[in-house]
Amino acid sequence: MPRSMAAPVWELGMEPVVYQVTGRHQELVDTVTLQMTPVDGPAMSFLPGQFTMMGLPGIGEIPVSISGSPNDGGPLTQTIRAVGKVSAAIAGLGVGDRLLMRGPFGEPWPVEEAVGRHLLIIAGGLGLAPVRPIVYWALANRGRLAGVELLYGARGPDYIPYGAQLLGWLASDRMTGSLIVDRHSDEWAGPVGPVTELIGRHATVDPAKTVAMVCGPEIMMRFVIQALEARGFADSDIWVSMERNMKCALGWCGHCQLGPVFVCRDGPVFRVDHVRNLMTQSEL
């Protein structure tokens, strides 16, 4: 029986909970990170890769990945880019404002697959937000992993979220990694090129002993998958986070249907060999 059919509606997250914004950080020109706590009751617990439906009465509801730490039980942290009416309204919230929250939803990153192996995290653009909880998890479980490597590609130096934290991670001795930008600007002294370049140069791990988790625009992920395969990775060792139009987040409405799967319920995290054919089909 599908997971979404196994419990009554009120246990599935259809009923929103009121959250209050307790912190706000302007990440990029059009992107903010909000910290939120429920007005009543305990904070939401979640797994890396899960998302919530964030809503404002009379405006609408959108799915947003959770970008905070799954380890500390602190405020819920989510990064929102203002691209439309709902996301702009949520991104415009300030400390003390309230909103509605449903979730968490979705299949998480299979972080336990990385235990005893190298964990290679590859992100592009705002795809860094859904993998950020993996990094928190990996650093908290560093002793159980053979290694942690983060490769990140951005549009340009002005488009890198969590900048100070990212540089701190990459400079630490607990993980390795590199970042690259597609477009140079005057203040940038680092590498210029697509994120796939980093796979050839920096991902020095043994593919047979590595799990790769990839998040970013779908076209970017397709190129990354090809680059990983060229390095000797098997499809079954590569995981991606997909995005589609989500409405109910329960696999009922069908808005996010991708062939035989519902991205909100069966994903958003998928093993590549399970969705590979779906990723290149038009009209899906």
Next chain:
Amino acid sequence: MVQPKTMGALLAEHPIFQGFDPEATEFLGGCASNHHFAFDEFLFRADQPAERFYLIRTGDVALELDMTGRKRLVIHTIHPGQIVGASWLLPPYRWRFDARALGDVRAFGIDATCLRNKCDANPDFGYAVFKRFLPLVAERLLATRMQLLDLYAPPVEVGAKLQA
């Protein structure tokens, strides 16, 4: 007494020529020389004859354009184990971009005319060289296309997409 390595033996250690036929690598070594560039020094300049290309051993290099009225625009960066320069392969044998050292750079330089002459004189060798270089050119073309796609541009709202 330890004999110094031949240039061919040194080239064989560079990632570009790993696994290349040893005899062919020695043959290629006759066109190669060692080079050092200090920070900000140009390996070559746009529109100059493409007389020598480089296999980077250490340091980083920027492929860039000098744009009048603007600061220099870096199109791509090249790193140890990679090649700087492809315009030597085809007429008119002139560089399209500037290549500038982003720090201390050590590289093998390959005399392009010498290599082209050897390729012409020995088609088997030339075919092997071109088979080694064509994937690099294709890789660079793919990289350029990916940059042109502007993959991380803000999405157009088409309903409620997962923000990722």
